[in-house]
Amino acid sequence: MRWSSARGADHDGKPGVTVKIYIPGDAASLSVGAEEVERAMAREIAVRKLDATIVRNGSRGLFWLEPLVEVETPKGRVAYGPVEAEDVPGLLDAGMLDGKGHRLSLGLTEQIPFLKRQTRLTFARCGVTDPLSLDDYRAHGGWRGLERALALAPQAIVEEVVASGLRGRGGAGFPTGIKWRTVLGAVSEQKYIVCNADEGDSGTYADRMLMEGDPFVLIEGMAIAGIAVGATKGFIYVRSEYPHAFRTLGRAIRIARLNGWLGARVAGSGKAFDLEVRLGAGAYICGEETSLLESLEGKRGQIRPKPPLPALKGLFGQPTVVNNVLSLATVPIILDKGATFYRDFGMGRSRGTLPIQLAGNIKQGGLVEVAFGLTLRQAIEEFGGGTASGRPIRAVQVGGPLGAYFPQELLDTPLDYEAFAAQRGLLGHGGVVVFDDTVDLAHQARFAMEFCAIESCGKCTPCRIGSTRGVETIDRIVAGTERAKNLAVLEDLCDLMLDASLCALGGLTPYPVLSALKHFPEDFHKPAPRLAPAAE
Ligand SMILES: Cc1cc2nc3c(=O)[nH]c(=O)nc-3n(C[C@H](O)[C@H](O)[C@H](O)COP(=O)(O)O)c2cc1C
Numbered sequence: 001m002r003w004s005s006a007r008g009a010d011h012d013g014k015p016g017v018t019v020k021i022y023i024p025g026d027a028a029s030l031s032v033g034a035e036e037v038e039r040a041m042a043r044e045i046a047v048r049k050l051d052a053t054i055v056r057n058g059s060r061g062l063f064w065l066e067p068l069v070e071v072e073t074p075k076g077r078v079a080y081g082p083v084e085a086e087d088v089p090g091l092l093d094a095g096m097l098d099g100k101g102h103r104l105s106l107g108l109t110e111q112i113p114f115l116k117r118q119t120r121l122t123f124a125r126c127g128v129t130d131p132l133s134l135d136d137y138r139a140h141g142g143w144r145g146l147e148r149a150l151a152l153a154p155q156a157i158v159e160e161v162v163a164s165g166l167r168g169r170g171g172a173g174f175p176t177g178i179k180w181r182t183v184l185g186a187v188s189e190q191k192y193i194v195c196n197a198d199e200g201d202s203g204t205y206a207d208r209m210l211m212e213g214d215p216f217v218l219i220e221g222m223a224i225a226g227i228a229v230g231a232t233k234g235f236i237y238v239r240s241e242y243p244h245a246f247r248t249l250g251r252a253i254r255i256a257r258l259n260g261w262l263g264a265r266v267a268g269s270g271k272a273f274d275l276e277v278r279l280g281a282g283a284y285i286c287g288e289e290t291s292l293l294e295s296l297e298g299k300r301g302q303i304r305p306k307p308p309l310p311a312l313k314g315l316f317g318q319p320t321v322v323n324n325v326l327s328l329a330t331v332p333i334i335l336d337k338g339a340t341f342y343r344d345f346g347m348g349r350s351r352g353t354l355p356i357q358l359a360g361n362i363k364q365g366g367l368v369e370v371a372f373g374l375t376l377r378q379a380i381e382e383f384g385g386g387t388a389s390g391r392p393i394r395a396v397q398v399g400g401p402l403g404a405y406f407p408q409e410l411l412d413t414p415l416d417y418e419a420f421a422a423q424r425g426l427l428g429h430g431g432v433v434v435f436d437d438t439v440d441l442a443h444q445a446r447f448a449m450e451f452c453a454i455e456s457c458g459k460c461t462p463c464r465i466g467s468t469r470g471v472e473t474i475d476r477i478v479a480g481t482e483r484a485k486n487l488a489v490l491e492d493l494c495d496l497m498l499d500a501s502l503c504a505l506g507g508l509t510p511y512p513v514l515s516a517l518k519h520f521p522e523d524f525h526k527p528a529p530r531l532a533p534a535a536e
């Protein structure tokens with residue numbers, strides 16, 4: 001979006017050079033004042049009659065530096081941040097439009113170590129381009145994957161995705177191409193592509209960043225999926241807490257349709273594919289794929305037993321691909337550059353790159369896209385800069401509210417699906433939440449059970465009743481009531497939930513609880529809190 005442009009004498013007396021200033025318009029930047037910065041900048045441009053234009057880009061994912069303002073110079077884009085509205089006149093006085101120094105200068109954006117050490121494949125354009133400019137999208141490699149897909153047979157597209165080794169980024173890590181193969185093989189008049197943009201895991205925001213910063217890549221990925229499996233219709237299910245992403249996607253879909261990238265003849269081909277975006281109702285369980293499908297059909301978000309798989313009997317009973325935002329948004333680069341290019345990144349069976357989201361008690365929170373295999377410690381220390389409090393790290397939860405708590409001794413685990421599973425952990429959607437040494441893991445274990453009790457869809461007993469009993473049992477342990485007996489009850493209850501829950505909400509809640517018990521037993525054996533004496 002280009003919001004304002006004022007022309008006249010140029011910033012350095014040179015005529016005819018319109019300088020581009022980038023101010024992010026995504027939700028994270030808006031929450032720390034990007035709108036005020038944009039208004040201040042537009043005002044100064046008008047008053048000073050500068051030949052400059054403001055572009056509202058997405059976030060680069062360096063959240064501690066937001067609002068991160070960039071200016072295009074002959075040497076490349078130069079960054080300043082975090083910028084407040086009152087900094088704007090001083091920045092312009094210091095020669096910001098020529099990339100000159102200021103106390104907020106960060107130098108060339110691409111040379112900022114946090115960014116320079118990343119391998120941005122899925123997020124290649126995020127923060128770089130104007131999210132709703134088709135020209136920008138095209139100029140930065142957009143639509144090439146779709147164009148190649150249109151020249152291939154459906155089977156060949158699916159096999160390219162299989163060969164890339166791409167695994168679902170929503171949590172379970174299931175191979176994307178294999179899922180597509182099942183849907184391609186299903187015989188039906190109508191098939192669907194459903195994008196899971198419910199992103200409910202604690203500490204995660206990669207889906208939102210991408211939908212707000214590069215929506216066309218998701219549209220392109222979904223169109224490729226549709227053409228590959230023979231689906232003509234797609235839905236993006238966006239969580240209700242993401243109004244900016246919802247709006248941006250709606251606009252992007254309209255622009256793509258008007259320009260022939262969606263509709264009855266995708267890119268002038270004989271293939272049809274169109275999209276709708278739907279807002280969820282705000283339940284964690286609606287992120288689980290069968291519950292999401294119920295919700296999309298207008299029903300209460302409750303789990304459907306599997307089988308049948310959604311790939312065979314999904315939305316409105318038809319064969320359906322359900323994939324996470326990042327899985328679908330990674331497909332265009334795979335089709336464009338080839339499966340081998342993508343699978344050359346990574347380790348073991350975890351191929352390509354993982355967008356890690358650093359959150360919690362962390363100095364430099366933000367998005368880090370790197371090849372699988374970086375250790376958790378490297379992510380936290382080399383990118384995150386350690387804790388925000390400056391205190392030692394005590395625990396790290398990876399994979400959302402159902403992920404295990406890792407102690408210091410496990411921080412050298414590589415970010416890889418199998419390595420995490422071997423430690424009874426979960427890579428999930430790549431959320432990393434850091435805690436310092438003030439955290440109480442008995443409290444966190446209670447939180448996990450309470451979260452499950454609140455979010456349970458209620459369909460099966462181990463989860464619906466078990467989570468409530470779990471909260472009560474942890475309360476008794478913390479209160480010092482028959483500790484040994486209640487610890488045994490808690491472990492027993494966790495075993496039951498692991499084995500007998502119908503879906504992974506109840507089935508994985510024991511992970512944070514058992515990891516807290518295993519790695520931080522001392523927190524369950526503290527002296528019981530004393531009751532305050534009653535007032536006389
Ligand atoms: C309780 C629960 C919540 C989930 N939430 C999400 C979510 O917010 N986003 C997501 O993509 N997958 C979520 N999943 C995983 C989905 O069920 C499903 O595996 C995924 O959408 C498949 O896409 P993928 O193969 O591309 O990962 C959740 C699973 C469970 C059990």
Ligand code: SF4
Nearest residue numbers: 457459460463503506
């Ligand atoms: S485990 Fe919980 S959320 Fe899943 S089906 Fe059972 S009650 Fe519902």
